Amino acid sequence: MKTRRIDNYGKINRDKILSFRWDKKNYTGFEGDTLASALLANKIGIVGRSFKYHRPRGIFSSGVEESGALVTIGSKDRRDPNVRATTQELYNGLEASGQNAFPNVNFDLAGINNYLGRFFAAGFYYKTFMGIPPLEWGKGTAIWMFFEKFIRKAAGMGSASGLPDPDTYEHAHDFCDLIVVGSGPSGVAAAIEAAEKKLDVILVEQDSLIGGNQLAENDFDNSQIKNQLENLGIKIMTRTTAFGLYDNCVVGLLERVTDHISAPNLNIPRQRFWTIRAKHIIVGAGAIERHIAFNNNDIPGVMTVNASKHYLNRYGVLTGKRIAIATNNDSVYETAHQLSEAGADITVLDSRSNFEIETNKNFEIRKGYVPYNINGSKKIHSLDVSKSENMNKYETINCDQVLLSGGWSPAVHLLSHRGVRPKWDYSNACFLPSDSKENITMVGSSRGLWNKNDCIASGIAGTTDALNRLGISKTNYFFPKPGGWKNPIQPLYEVKYKKSRSKSFVDYQHDVTTDDVRLAHREGFISVEHLKRYTTLGMANDQGKMGNIIGLSLMAELLNKEIPEVGTTVFRPPYTPVPIGALSGRNVGKHFRPLRVTPMHQWNIDHGAKMIEVGLYQRPWYYPKENETLSDSYIREASTVRKTVGICDVTSLGKIAIQGPDSTEFLNRIYSNGFSKLQVGKARYGIMLRDDGIVMDDGTSWRLAENEYFMTTSTGEAAKVMSWLEELLQTRWTDLNVNVTSVSEQWAGVSVAGPKSREVLNNCVDDSLVVNNNNLPFMGVTSTFLKGNIPCRIARISFSGELAFEVYVKSDFANTMMDLLWANAKKYDGCLYGLEALGALRVEKGHVTAAELDGRVTIDDAGLSKMASTKKSYIGSAMRKRGVLKNNDREILVGFFPSNLKETFNAGTIVCEKNNIKGQGIGRITSVTYSPELGHWIGLGFVKGGLDKWKDIILVGADPVRNKQMNLKVVSPHMIDPKGERMYA
């Protein structure tokens, strides 16, 4: 027999042959295969090496619970590690390889670890590298740091490609009345019942086909069911996993759109990440068959009984010729019968001594027998079995496969996501779901029902429950009782190995053995949560779907308790792994976050601007001429502003319209300085504090009319200030008649600054009188027209310290305004200037920005005590002098010069006293620039005690990150034109 495929079995399409590569060799399979079924058909037994011991591992299951057959699919930038071969559909040209082995899974050099097993027991790494007394602190950690990279290389799974993901992913949303998870008999019955009762239903199935475990039946055909569901208008989502349940009946789904296609259309996303908002959730997620812990229970050829039934009836693969089946329950007999019909020699070992089961006696049943030890390493040669009562004697059965069934665990994971703890059911030896107060109902074998008719009945009952909870009906219903086997299950979790060191695996994927659990117990890790972390049991990406219960039972035995007393681990989303790509969806690269541009963005670029990101905004950074560097350019721009005139896009400032009869009172409460006497036609600079007295933001407010103001905020705090004003008006000062509206997008703004700025504006406005010194004095505001009948607002505001104006037009006129201003500025040898020059100009003037107002600074710290009114109360006034805020050694805003004016420094430099250079020092430098006006580097920052204390004392600027140190001189922050004569010009 060249392959394990047998005729007349399976639902694969034998007319469609698919070729694929496994570990660089060519094979074929059929349409409808999974990678696992195709590998089994091709007699490939070893598909990976285990996590710690590098033991050969085969395929244990036929579904999502797989903890052995984790493989890498694809190559180069499409290399996808840790894919379960059991759920990967085969396609033409699929490329797959085994993991955690060098050079390959059949001959792995690190297999030596298997013989060094005792060094790799639970907690080995912790004990050896992290806390060897007396090295618990210091050296142990250093040793770990040194060895970590080698250990991580030897222990582990597949590796990611390390290249950018070439595929696209999509986020999608939907709503429904009822979402049903699972398309087995119970889920389908629930969906049909609900659709007939006019509910809007989504049915989710992780498999490519609907049917659930019925797909393992030899006579099952889902086409009729599919038609019925579709005719009822049910939305069927296959290849879609409900990976998590969240508050308010929100369900997270992962739809694998193209993972089964050999050359997918690149316009289609690879996967979709769905957020479904349902009114009710029905979970019919089925149950998962457990294995049994005994020595060498991981040798390739070990599999669950139900898996071999799937491979036989769905894929036409007979997984063994001489098969031993070990069980403690009735569920295996139908499979045993079918395997024997298909031509295998079957021996059933049933741990129970007294039970009756109907079979055709084609195979031997050994009552009261358990598996003791598998002989073989890369494949099974024989199985030692023993009488359950007498473990000292065993006999050997020749076989090439061992199928296990240690009972079934209902898939309660999704309910567990909602914090509902399952309860232990003694008669069925499994955890059953408890009732949920939320609109979630468990049906089918995920509530412990083992036969089909009960499952169907539970589906209908589940929908009735949903209808009642949604207030649509009031109908009595009952769920069938859990169970359904003729003979009771007899708990069997472990068959103890008599020789000292055993390899009885509890968790295959993380190589956790029964000895590890006992070691954890000896060392005091007896709580389930500690056990889990110390041994890593159940912490692999299968979350211990097969082995968790075995671990719990071992701990229960050690503690002399029952399983429910030991507890259960809480399952958390995701049920099966969700790729990072699906989580990020289209929010990658340029779409990682929204991009904001000003209305003159393109104009700026067309005029040579290099852009910089400020928050979400793209702002002009500098406008280099020919070969200018950043510093050449900004120094030229800043000098030009001081000499003639410059134009700067300031649209990104927040802009808020404040209207209503109580507007003045409102501003007077939110600003620290007085606003009650601001005349119409004037603007004022203002500072807002938080409730706790710290500076929140600064900006200007322009009084346009008696009851109307135009407020500007800093770029970074615009959204926060807007929400804050709304909060105050809607929650605290509900008697104030004020309306606030964000108009940031509606207005485009520029600053025109420099001694020639008035002349430039003169040429640009319709009526040149409006901008003369009388009509528009310092802080004056006017609403007027630019040439071409463009309405505008102009305020004489200066950030640069020069004679300067801010001009705002409606956003649609932004380009026209720029053309007009620029044409006239050029006549005076003016320039366009960017954020870097703006920064240089404001640092020279000692004006603070977000770099200084960092949420820790008071109004006094910022040297703006004058701005704190003593004549009124305002937000923060009660708290701004509280406790530590009134200490006299607080860090106060100052200017810094390097003592040697040829030296430079950087923002972030720590300011220290000369003989005490350490820690946080006594201050910090927050902003630096080259000052074109002064001809050397200058900085703004903070120092304890401020200028008065350090006036003539040399301090040290320590910059350990850049390995720099320089002497500093503390100066007034107002480094040029301290009296502001230029602004008033």
Place this chain on the structure above:
Amino acid sequence: MIRINCPYCGERDHSEFSYGGDATINYPSLDASEKEWTEAIFFRKNIKGFQFETWHHSNGCRMWLVVERSTVTHEIKSVKPCHPDLQKVVENNK
């Protein structure tokens, strides 16, 4: 995902909203003492169960809402506008 039934917009994901804070605080007058303000700003009960809290429908209608939410289960009992006049309007329109 918490879903909040905004009185103006209907039921929306919590990602459209920003959390505010304790909705039961009576902020003192601006000229109140430092002590009163300290109480109002820094002292909070750590409630297990239902509490009233403010949420801002910042990516929606921009209204500030009082949400009665369980800190244990996220269950939401009621959602009202913060502004008392608007509360009345919403109530009358029911």
